[in-house]
Amino acid sequence: MSEPELLRIVSRSSPMALAQVERVRAELARHRPGIRTEVVPVTTSGDRWMGDLAKLGGKGAFTKEVDAALVAGEADLAVHCVKDVPADRPLPAGTVFAAFLERDDIRDALVHPGGLTLDQLPAGTRVGTSSVRRVAQLAASHPQLECVPMRGNANRRLEKLADGEADALLLAVSGLERIGRADVISEVLSTEVMCPPIGAGILALQCREDDAATIEAVSGLGDPAAHRETTAERMFLHVLQGHCNSPIAGYARTERGGELSLRAKVFTPDGKRVLNAHEWAGPLDPATLGTSVAVALLRQGARELIDGIAH
Ligand SMILES: NCc1[nH]cc(CCC(=O)O)c1CC(=O)O
Structure with missing residues (x-):
């Protein structure tokens, strides 16, 4: 050709x-x-x-x-x-x-001009994010913090932070690296604290x-690993059928030895209820792994939880 x-x-x-x-x-x-x-x-x-x-x-x-x-x-x-x-x-x-x-860093970062970590932020700190996924998880882990809506591309959000529209931001590490602003990261959040979105990075x-x-x-x-991970994650989301207000998080990972695993969570908007699943592919292809994890969450009541959120 x-x-x-x-x-x-x-x-x-x-x-x-x-x-x-x-x-x-x-x-x-x-x-x-x-x-x-x-x-x-x-x-x-x-x-x-x-x-x-x-x-x-x-x-x-x-x-x-x-x-x-x-x-x-x-x-x-x-x-x-x-x-x-x-x-x-x-x-x-x-x-x-x-x-x-090839996949970049999948984690979210805290951007705080004073360099504090999430655990160090004083009660009432305004964290700028419009992401229902980030809001739900932050409400669960740090209920003393306040989320304020924040949209616009990452550069715009950094300007809004500088203008005082929020005291801190949550942004993807990969995005900050791409715009050459990894210097503003005050803490990289573990995937346990802040489970990434489907397809992150x-x-x-x-x-x-x-x-x-x-x-x-x-x-x-x-990149073959990125292909497998995307296939598993997107099939998971396809079966779950969320809407734009459903806090859904999850990621597939190719572990040493080449085996794929997928973990995923669905939250109520206030983060008070969390459905959680983690499965290994074993002999399954990535799409079937994604389907299986979605079904595991549906068995735990994910459909009712998602449909109960206003959208
Ligand atoms: N919604 C905007 C968007 N789309 C993808 C990324 C991050 C980069 C990526 O995951 O590929 C971002 C910024 C952010 O969430 O901070």
């Missing part, structure tokens, strides 16, 4: 998204030095809307416009955070994931399914 001369890469235009594109370009330059790349930045509805994401209607607030450019042929390759790609429905018709890049490369040349050109960037 002949190699494409030019790959037009579409992505959100936030600093984090553009850093992600630069990683893809650098990896592609190593694998396929003959291919030129061009960046097609788009603004998504999730970038524009600074209110409650649930009120935006429907999922995919950070992916819709990027996918549309790919489907329309205005670009050949889309770069997404797996975390932002809805898992309860198929990918947009005519598109496929061609590769998942993984970038997906999405192509048109009939564009075999592009799929072939980028498939070498894929």
